[in-house]
Amino acid sequence: MTKRKRYYTMLQMLLNYWQKSCVLNYRPFRLWIEATNLCNLNCVMCLNNSDKVKKRGFMEFGLFKKIIDEAKDFVYSVNLHHRGESLMHKDLNMMIEYCHDNGIYSQLHTNATLLSKKRAYEIITSGLDFISFSFDGYDKQTYESIRIGANFERTLKNIKNFLKMKSELRNKTPFTVFETINFSSNINHQDKNFREGLLSLGLDKFIIKQPHNWAGECESCLPDKKYFNKKDTYSTCTFPWYALVILWDGTVVVCPQDFFGEIIVGDMNISTLTEIWNNSSMINFRKKMKEKRYREFDPCISCDRLRRPSFLAVPTSHLRAFLKESLFM
Numbered sequence: 001m002t003k004r005k006r007y008y009t010m011l012q013m014l015l016n017y018w019q020k021s022c023v024l025n026y027r028p029f030r031l032w033i034e035a036t037n038l039c040n041l042n043c044v045m046c047l048n049n050s051d052k053v054k055k056r057g058f059m060e061f062g063l064f065k066k067i068i069d070e071a072k073d074f075v076y077s078v079n080l081h082h083r084g085e086s087l088m089h090k091d092l093n094m095m096i097e098y099c100h101d102n103g104i105y106s107q108l109h110t111n112a113t114l115l116s117k118k119r120a121y122e123i124i125t126s127g128l129d130f131i132s133f134s135f136d137g138y139d140k141q142t143y144e145s146i147r148i149g150a151n152f153e154r155t156l157k158n159i160k161n162f163l164k165m166k167s168e169l170r171n172k173t174p175f176t177v178f179e180t181i182n183f184s185s186n187i188n189h190q191d192k193n194f195r196e197g198l199l200s201l202g203l204d205k206f207i208i209k210q211p212h213n214w215a216g217e218c219e220s221c222l223p224d225k226k227y228f229n230k231k232d233t234y235s236t237c238t239f240p241w242y243a244l245v246i247l248w249d250g251t252v253v254v255c256p257q258d259f260f261g262e263i264i265v266g267d268m269n270i271s272t273l274t275e276i277w278n279n280s281s282m283i284n285f286r287k288k289m290k291e292k293r294y295r296e297f298d299p300c301i302s303c304d305r306l307r308r309p310s311f312l313a314v315p316t317s318h319l320r321a322f323l324k325e326s327l328f329m
Contacts, residue, residue, distance in 0.1 A: 001076040020290035032245040034082035035089040042148040072102040087114040093122040100127025115158040132177040163201040
């Protein structure tokens with residue numbers, strides 16, 4: 001998608017959102033495509049070990065190809081992750097290549113524990129545009145107490161090797177981000193040398209993120225109350241006006257915060273993105289969302305993001321990143 005077309009679609013989205021239209025005259029321009037919902041870790045803030053996750057598996061490449069073949073005409077960004085660790089998928093580099101060959105900006109979020117030199121080379125040379133490493137803690141004890149099942153030294157070495165390889169290959173992409181969540185257990189022990197060491201190897205950005213509560217499913221992940229509006233003050237969510245989430249088995253849900261797939265709006269095995277985007281389920285959801293009837297939806301009623309201070313319904317804590325990704329990437 002050209003920048004001109006992207007900006008035009010963004011303008012359409014904003015107009016439809018402000019006017020609270022339910023039937024949209026454009027199609028989604030961002031997708032979350034879940035390569036797998038399996039993960040090799042058992043992190044304290046993650047819900048993936050819950051019994052509420054009924055099915056687990058890997059997306060078939062044929063289904064992924066079907067999605068991209070349609071999406072290439074109107075989607076500019078695909079997040080190749082959702083609930084699981086995408087590096088566990090044997091065809092991940094093929095997925096990245098297929099996005100790249102079809103002119104779609106691809107993003108990956110990984111815990112980096114499986115980022116061997118071979119996988120690093122495949123990812124860098126396949127055309128990935130953006131990668132973020134999720135790594136919580138600046139020392140072995142803190143990190144391994146949060147990222148259960150991971151090894152501090154080995155994972156950090158994987159990330160450093162990736163940065164070195166990207167530099168040696170003289171690749172401008174992927175844009176590299178190191179993300180750590182602002183847990184009270186690790187934020188006060190931030191090591192400046194830790195950050196500077198990664199930046200010296202070519203890391204593009206170091207981010208300290210505020211946690212969210214996975215739409216009320218993770219009570220232990222509640223952010224600091226200063227990030228909230230008054231309890232009953234909600235903003236109309238923007239997700240139904242610009243994005244869709246496709247789970248590994250083709251199930252389509254409205255939002256990446258819907259961890260357990262409570263609000264299902266379609267199935268990519270039997271429908272197209274265009275059909276799902278304006279089907280009765282999506283229209284009904286947008287209608288109730290614009291009327292702020294959140295109590296009719298689980299998990300929306302408990303989602304902390306709807307209660308955060310916002311501008312144009314984008315949480316102010318995420319506004320800069322949202323605008324940068326939407327307009328300048």
